[in-house]
Amino acid sequence: MDALRRDHRRANVSPSDHVMLEFVEQFTRDSTRLGPEDLDKLRAEGFDDKAILQICVIAGWFSYANRIADALGVGKAR
Numbered sequence: 166m167d168a169l170r171r172d173h174r175r176a177n178v179s180p181s182d183h184v185m186l187e188f189v190e191q192f193t194r195d196s197t198r199l200g201p202e203d204l205d206k207l208r209a210e211g212f213d214d215k216a217i218l219q220i221c222v223i224a225g226w227f228s229y230a231n232r233i234a235d236a237l238g239v240g241k242a243r
Contacts, residue, residue, distance in 0.1 A: 181210035189224045 169176045173186040184206050191199055207217050234240065 181212070184210045185212065185220060189220065192221065192224050193228050 169178070169186075173190070174183070178186070188199070188203055188207055191203065204217060207220070212220070
């Protein structure tokens with residue numbers, strides 16, 4: 166888990182997990198830059214449309230929740 170926190174590119178995870186994590190990183194940074202080729206990469210690694218939807222929903226929810234927490238100063242010293 167620590168390796169994932171430091172740099173998912175160097176973590177000891179499966180090739181399909183690497184592709185999924187690259188997708189999630191781009192989804193989080195700027196989802197408008199994702200295209201059909203990114204979905205094709207996920208599908209080539211065995212992710213079906215339901216799994217891709219789940220990846221997007223979970224990544225989107227975490228992004229939303231973290232932005233709300235950041236805006237409210239959750240976890241910051243007062």
